[in-house]
Amino acid sequence: MLFKYRAIDQDGHEREGSIEASSKEVAISALQRRNLIVSAIDSAEKSPWFDIELSFLNRVSNKEIVILSRQIATLFEAQVSALRVFRLLASEVDNPRLATILSTVGDDVQGGSPISKALSRHPEVFSGFYVNMVHAGEESGKLSVTFNYLADYLDRSYDLINKAQNALIYPIFVILVFFGVMALMLTLVIPKISAVLLDSGQAIPIYTKLVIGFSNILVQYGIFMLIALIAGGFYVWQLGKTESGKLVLDRMKLSIPYVGDLYKKLYLSRIADNLSTMLLSGVSVIEAIDITGSVVDNAAYTKVLHEVAQEVKGGSAISDAFGRHAEIPGIMIAMTKVGEETGELGKILTTLAKFYNREVSNAVDTLVGLIEPIMIVLLGLGVGILLAAVLLPIYNLAGSI
Numbered sequence: 001m002l003f004k005y006r007a008i009d010q011d012g013h014e015r016e017g018s019i020e021a022s023s024k025e026v027a028i029s030a031l032q033r034r035n036l037i038v039s040a041i042d043s044a045e046k047s048p049w050f051d052i053e054l055s056f057l058n059r060v061s062n063k064e065i066v067i068l069s070r071q072i073a074t075l076f077e078a079q080v081s082a083l084r085v086f087r088l089l090a091s092e093v094d095n096p097r098l099a100t101i102l103s104t105v106g107d108d109v110q111g112g113s114p115i116s117k118a119l120s121r122h123p124e125v126f127s128g129f130y131v132n133m134v135h136a137g138e139e140s141g142k143l144s145v146t147f148n149y150l151a152d153y154l155d156r157s158y159d160l161i162n163k164a165q166n167a168l169i170y171p172i173f174v175i176l177v178f179f180g181v182m183a184l185m186l187t188l189v190i191p192k193i194s195a196v197l198l199d200s201g202q203a204i205p206i207y208t209k210l211v212i213g214f215s216n217i218l219v220q221y222g223i224f225m226l227i228a229l230i231a232g233g234f235y236v237w238q239l240g241k242t243e244s245g246k247l248v249l250d251r252m253k254l255s256i257p258y259v260g261d262l263y264k265k266l267y268l269s270r271i272a273d274n275l276s277t278m279l280l281s282g283v284s285v286i287e288a289i290d291i292t293g294s295v296v297d298n299a300a301y302t303k304v305l306h307e308v309a310q311e312v313k314g315g316s317a318i319s320d321a322f323g324r325h326a327e328i329p330g331i332m333i334a335m336t337k338v339g340e341e342t343g344e345l346g347k348i349l350t351t352l353a354k355f356y357n358r359e360v361s362n363a364v365d366t367l368v369g370l371i372e373p374i375m376i377v378l379l380g381l382g383v384g385i386l387l388a389a390v391l392l393p394i395y396n397l398a399g400s401i
Contacts, residue, residue, distance in 0.1 A: 005031060007031055008039060077144045086103070114138055115138060133149065170372070170375075185386060212390075272352040276346050286313050
């Protein structure tokens with residue numbers, strides 16, 4: 001929730017602003033941590049009768065974070081103070097939610113909080129990966145370089161994920177259209193035609209009987225099948241919220257023919273890119289592996305990376321730890337071993353990330369090239385077979401008159 005407040009700072013000046021918090025008590029505690037004496041605080045949420053504000057409409061996109069990171073880097077390079085950076089950007093950004101968050105970060109920085117700690121209070125916008133990168137930049141004194149690294153990384157990640165997702169939109173759309181057309185024909189068209197065939201008294205071919213039978217099932221029990229489908233989808237959605245369920249679903253995603261291979265390359269690219277970016281920014285190896293596991297967005301690889309982090313913490317080499325898991329391919333293990341032996345693990349992983357980026361890009365292009373003709377042929381065959389099963393007996397009936 002968003003709260004508006006009036007408070008008095010340490011110098012006795014009255015200040016006004018807004019803060020996001022889960023409750024009024026949390027908002028007051030956050031303001032008190034900034035050494036502010038709260039004189040008034042009220043909810044800034046508008047009445048739903050007059051203005052319905054949906055949270056997803058105000059979400060902060062990856063593109064906005066990329067632009068923000070570039071702007072922060074530029075301002076730091078220009079020797080602008082951290083407080084002024086966040087105050088300036090809070091007044092410039094178009095997204096009201098991001099503006100509020102940046103304003104809050106600016107307040108925290110003014111209260112003496114490190115930038116990384118101030119950002120960590122907004123995990124819905126700044127991931128653990130982002131916060132730890134900023135923390136490493138603070139310790140090395142290279143914040144402008146770090147924010148440029150972050151912008152480059154997020155840009156690459158956004159392009160790769162966006163390309164993979166867009167490749168899957170077309171086949172999903174065609175499949176939905178196919179099943180929609182088939183359902184309409186079986187529930188609206190076929191019953192009327194089948195009535196004519198049955199009244200004619202002529203012998204009906206077996207394939208026509210199968211189509212009519214399936215049409216009758218869909219007409220009589222279609223609503224129950226739809227309810228079962230919705231219930232199944234809801235169950236899978238709820239299952240995906242549990243740790244064990246997400247692990248099962250993510251492993252199933254990786255086992256889908258061809259598409260699973262595309263997902264594997266996408267996650268391996270993300271792992272290599274995350275690790276190389278963090279290692280080159282000065283984050284420790286164990287911390288980099290652990291954080292990468294948290295942000296890879298696949299429970300199967302998250303489990304692997306957390307286990308690898310524990311093994312490395314116990315004294316194992318990264319390449320040896322990777323080698324104990326079938327999810328990590330041989331080329332990644334071999335390249336990691338070379339990086340460890342040469343002391344250039346960050347650069348080696350950067351090369352590996354570029355390799356997997358190209359692999360994903362090529363796989364997506366191939367998938368898009370194959371899907372269009374295959375889907376058109378399947379759609380045409382399905383509708384054609386359905387029509388032939390019903391229209392041929394009608395032609396026979398017309399010819400016998």
